[in-house]
Amino acid sequence: MTHAESQDLLLDLAYGELDAKRAAEVASHVEGCAECRKEKEALEQTRRMAAPLRDLEEPSPGFDDTILAAARAQAQLEHDGNVGQVIEVTGSVRPLGLEAARIDAHGPVQARATRRDRPRWIVRAALGGSVAAAAALALVVSNTLETRRNSERAKLARSDEYSIRVQTPADSLGSALRDAEAKRDKNRLETMKLEAAPPAQPPAAMEKEKIAQLRVQPHKPGKKAGASGVPIEGGGGDAAGKNAVKDTPAQPRENDAAGTAARASTPSPAAGATARAPGAVVSKRVQASPDVDVSVEMSEAVRKAPQGAGAAATGPAVAGAPAEAGQLKSAAPAPAASALEANAQQARHAGNYALAASLYRNAAELRQRDNDAGGAAWNLAHAVECLSAVGQFDEARRVRDELARVYPSETTALSAARRALREVDTPAGAPVQRNP
Amino acid sequence: MAQERTDEELLAAYQQGDPGSFEDLLRRHRAPLFTFLLRMLGDRERAEDLAQETFLRIVKGAQAWEQRARFQTWLFTIARNLCVDQARRDRFRRADSLDAQGPGDEPPLVDSVPGREIDPGRGAESALLRPVLQRALLSLPAEQREVFVLREQAGVPFREIAEMVGVNENTVKSRMRYALEGLRKALAAAGVSEETAAEEPAPDVRLGRA
Numbered sequence: 001m002t003h004a005e006s007q008d009l010l011l012d013l014a015y016g017e018l019d020a021k022r023a024a025e026v027a028s029h030v031e032g033c034a035e036c037r038k039e040k041e042a043l044e045q046t047r048r049m050a051a052p053l054r055d056l057e058e059p060s061p062g063f064d065d066t067i068l069a070a071a072r073a074q075a076q077l078e079h080d081g082n083v084g085q086v087i088e089v090t091g092s093v094r095p096l097g098l099e100a101a102r103i104d105a106h107g108p109v110q111a112r113a114t115r116r117d118r119p120r121w122i123v124r125a126a127l128g129g130s131v132a133a134a135a136a137l138a139l140v141v142s143n144t145l146e147t148r149r150n151s152e153r154a155k156l157a158r159s160d161e162y163s164i165r166v167q168t169p170a171d172s173l174g175s176a177l178r179d180a181e182a183k184r185d186k187n188r189l190e191t192m193k194l195e196a197a198p199p200a201q202p203p204a205a206m207e208k209e210k211i212a213q214l215r216v217q218p219h220k221p222g223k224k225a226g227a228s229g230v231p232i233e234g235g236g237g238d239a240a241g242k243n244a245v246k247d248t249p250a251q252p253r254e255n256d257a258a259g260t261a262a263r264a265s266t267p268s269p270a271a272g273a274t275a276r277a278p279g280a281v282v283s284k285r286v287q288a289s290p291d292v293d294v295s296v297e298m299s300e301a302v303r304k305a306p307q308g309a310g311a312a313a314t315g316p317a318v319a320g321a322p323a324e325a326g327q328l329k330s331a332a333p334a335p336a337a338s339a340l341e342a343n344a345q346q347a348r349h350a351g352n353y354a355l356a357a358s359l360y361r362n363a364a365e366l367r368q369r370d371n372d373a374g375g376a377a378w379n380l381a382h383a384v385e386c387l388s389a390v391g392q393f394d395e396a397r398r399v400r401d402e403l404a405r406v407y408p409s410e411t412t413a414l415s416a417a418r419r420a421l422r423e424v425d426t427p428a429g430a431p432v433q434r435n436p
Numbered sequence: 437m438a439q440e441r442t443d444e445e446l447l448a449a450y451q452q453g454d455p456g457s458f459e460d461l462l463r464r465h466r467a468p469l470f471t472f473l474l475r476m477l478g479d480r481e482r483a484e485d486l487a488q489e490t491f492l493r494i495v496k497g498a499q500a501w502e503q504r505a506r507f508q509t510w511l512f513t514i515a516r517n518l519c520v521d522q523a524r525r526d527r528f529r530r531a532d533s534l535d536a537q538g539p540g541d542e543p544p545l546v547d548s549v550p551g552r553e554i555d556p557g558r559g560a561e562s563a564l565l566r567p568v569l570q571r572a573l574l575s576l577p578a579e580q581r582e583v584f585v586l587r588e589q590a591g592v593p594f595r596e597i598a599e600m601v602g603v604n605e606n607t608v609k610s611r612m613r614y615a616l617e618g619l620r621k622a623l624a625a626a627g628v629s630e631e632t633a634a635e636e637p638a639p640d641v642r643l644g645r646a
Contacts, residue, residue: 011609017593045630046620047588052566053573054589056467057474059484064462067491071458074495075450 001029006036014043337366341379348386357386361399368406377403377410384417396421443507450498458498462491465511468590472512475585476519478574486522490515505599512590513600516582523578565628572622576615583608584615 006029012018013026030036344359364379380403387396400417407413441449441457443464449457469490473483493514501510573581582601586592594612598605623629 008609011612012594015587015594042620043616046616046623049623049628049630050569050573050588050619053475053569053585055471055566057471058467059470059487063466063470063484063488064459067462067488067495068455068459070492071450071462071495072455074498075453075455075458 001025003029003033003036006030006033007039010036010040010043014040014047337363337370337372337375340366344379344382344386348382353386353390354392357383357390357392357395357399360386373407374410374413377407377413378416380407381413381417381420385420388420393421444503447498447501447507448503451501458495461494461507465508466491469511469515472585472590473515473519475570475573475589476516476578476581477522478570482522486515486518489518506596508590508592509596509600512586512592516586516600519582520578568626568628569619569623572619572626572628575622576618580611580615580618583611584619587612 006026009018009022009026010030013023013030018026030040340359340363344356344363347353347359348356360379360383364376364383367373367376367379380399384396384400384403387393387399400414400421403410403417404414441460443461446457446461446464450461466487470483470487473486473490474480477483477486490511494511573584576584579601583597586597586600587594592600594605594608598608601608
């Protein structure tokens with residue numbers, strides 16, 4: 001053992017990091033080396049003085065609560081599958097005024113809920129008891145803020161009418177904890193229906209309940225055009241019917257596609273046109289500016305749709321559910337109907353609802369000829385919406401009744417049509433505004 | 437009595453969906469981690485925040501964790517990195533406040549050592565001494581302080597500290613020597629001699645697994 005080696009190993013000796021043989025070698029050198037001995041003593045003396053720093057200290061009571069709640073939730077999520085993207089639409093007590101019904105319910109903002117693999121109440125139950133969940137929430141949410149900022153689809157919009165919250169699936173823990181927040185929201189707002197359909201329900205029935213298509217529009221451009229706090233106005237029959245919609249894409253990749261669709265729709269001239277459109281028909285003037293238009297579209301169906309992302313951005317009518325995606329594919333050999341639908345959509349987004357309604361009805365006929373009941377029914381439903389949007393309620397009711405008569409099994413489309421007319425069909429006593 | 441499960445076994449069990457295992461891990465590491473952060477930051481509240489965040493990050497990362505390193509190394513690496521981030525933020529904040537120094541400005545970290553962490557259960561000497569020690573510790577450069585606290589209090593071997601910090605083991609030991617030297621000087625300047633600390637127990641050798 002040389003002096004240099006010994007010097008090098010004095011620390012290891014002091015902290016017990018040497019094996020017995022090596023330790024003995026160093027000790028034997030130190031015994032005969034004044035310099036090493038002095039250094040060793042100084043080292044030990046400092047350590048003795050600093051000993052109180054080794055005392056363990058405990059964090060305050062309740063420190064564990066948040067962490068354990070998160071750990072349980074995460075274990076549950078990992079076990080049962082990640083919670084994916086969550087879109088929540090919270091409505092007001094007056095979910096859809098007539099005015100709102102007249103604004104296109106199927107603008108470029110669209111959300112589709114897919115079947116959740118597991119009941120959310122498990123997560124909620126796990127988190128519900130946590131008194132300190134709020135603290136964790138703040139932490140985790142701040143953690144994920146960055147990811148959300150980076151994401152085009154993570155947008156937050158609020159208004160008196162309703163609010164939309166889009167959550168990224170980036171971390172399921174965050175989702176789980178935000179779920180706790182959602183639960184509190186639910187308790188606060190009695191009118192909210194935040195629970196998703198029970199898992200036992202068949203997918204088709206769930207779609208009926210969960211499809212939400214809504215239109216988001218700033219009505220005061222220039223004032224607070226930031227991602228948070230964009231004032232929105234508008235409505236969607238479906239959105240009002242179902243206040244909460246949760247979208248759980250199977251894979252992040254699909255979200256990317258959805259994000260692309262959203263990006264495609266936001267700055268495009270088409271989106272600008274759609275943003276301006278309702279102003280023509282809504283009595284309360286809507287001043288929309290394309291650059292503050294909040295357009296979020298998320299749909300697996302859209303991604304799969306043959307039109308591609310660009311077309312999909314303006315193709316909410318076909319983006320309802322996996323079943324519809326299937327129809328899309330089968331509908332590919334019927335270009336006439338597709339073309340009509342595309343035109344109808346274009347007309348609708350341009351605010352030409354009368355034309356759109358007429359095109360939708362024509363398209364419905366073609367779909368019927370192709371034995372595509374679903375497609376036909378949806379076209380009729382869209383026709384009802386468009387007719388309602390221009391105040392042709394009698395005609396809208398006729399189309400709706402036709403839809404109910406011919407396609408009684410197309411319940412999703414039928415409820416969309418009914419919702420479009422719900423305000424004018426409300427029983428006596430309800431305040432119904434009629435616009436000139 | 438059944439042998440206690442290792443950290444890594446507990447984490448593996450948690451990966452399999454057993455939240456109870458995580459609870460065990462938390463109980464085992466809560467105080468050491470919190471103490472580490474407290475010594476590093478000198479502020480109880482911030483230490484608690486970062487300790488909580490550390491564990492939440494463990495929760496988030498647990499599924500992806502592979503047993504290449506010890507759990508403790510992972511835990512303290514996260515905490516240490518959070519400390520570095522925190523220090524960076526503090527620097528910015530202090531740089532900002534230089535432009536607008538007002539009466540509300542916080543004193544620098546070194547001067548804001550609270551005496552709150554006095555444990556009444558300990559000897560009076562220790563209770564009196566600890567704030568002085570903490571202040572001396574905070575006067576060290578952060579890279580020396582972290583090595584000192586990781587080795588002295590958390591019981592992390594030099595080799596693992598080197599992994600955490602991203603330097604070689606010799607550098608770690610060099611920092612440790614500087615830290616001990618710096619502490620000795622700071623304590624001497626504060627009038628602390630070994631006689632003052634005489635009632636403290638002799639230093640025991642703390643091995644890796646606390």
